[in-house]
Amino acid sequence: MKKDFWSRPWVLKVVSLLIAILIVVYIDSTQPGFLTQGENKVTQQTASETQTVKIPLQVSVDTDKYYVVGYPEKVSVTLEGSNALVTSAVNTQNFRAYIDLTHKKIGKHTVKVQISGLSNQLSYSVNPKTVNIDIEKRKSTTMPVQIEYNKNAVANGYKVGKTSVNPQKVEVTGANAEVNQIDQIVAKADLPNNIDHDYERQVILQALDKRGHQLNVVIQPSTAKVTVPISIASKKVKIDLDSKNEESNKVYSVTARSDEVTLFGDKEKLAKINRLKVAVDLHNVDSSTTKAVPIKLPAGVVRSDPSGVIVQIKVKDASTAK
Missing domain, CATH: 2.170.120.30 (RNA Polymerase Alpha Subunit; Chain A, domain 2)
Known part of the structure; x- marks a missing residue:
């Protein structure tokens, strides 16, 4: 009877189906990647x-x-x-x-x-969630731009020329009450300390009242190009060599390779200088030589070009020179 039962076709089909189901369950439990990935996607x-x-x-x-x-x-x-x-x-x-x-x-x-x-x-x-606002009548006007800069930053002896700003006028728009308080539109140039050259920058414009407080208005354009020319006066002068500490038993011949120098400084001070005296110290100079002598700057002069004078010194014994 047992042999007849297992030999029946439908029994083999049922057993094959059960085995297939068990295989699928096993694969699902040991390799969950595919189904888990799908579940994660839904979760995300x-x-x-x-x-x-x-x-x-x-x-x-x-x-x-x-x-x-x-x-x-x-x-x-x-x-x-x-x-x-x-x-x-x-x-x-x-x-x-x-x-x-x-x-x-x-x-x-x-x-x-x-x-x-x-x-x-x-x-x-x-x-x-809520904001407090103030609705006012709108006003627009055109105003000139003023330049402000820190004059104390300019290097000693240098002068500021005629400043310029572009554009020279701007349109200001805002609440009627704010626009009416504007005293000036300012382009502030923040010069670096000891500046000795022209300054040129694009700066943000500010609308200020009489007390210097910034007002809440729109300025168009909002920036302006500021140019602050910075220069120094110059003058060429002749050099006079002044020998010091000569020894009585020697004869000296002192000449400069260049007989003039350019001085830079205050224009009014330079106008009073026609010749520059350069002291040449001959102490311990026993033989002919070439010496670099620094230039002592007069009051009101900040620098010279060159900064020193090359001097040729010839020395002879007084007895031989006679």
């Missing part, structure tokens, strides 16, 4: 994530008539939702934060910060 798509991003705060208002002050440039938006949606929103930032002032009148208001463009599958919070 549905997992909740929270991220905070700062975005510009836009203002909806008639900018031709009104000027708004008091609101922050950016607000913080915290997003919560699936990994994919949060990451996409943060990376693309295809949503915006804004305050709607289209139906507000002139004056101070507290308004709600609104968000648009976000997927309805994301939840969010914004900080701050």
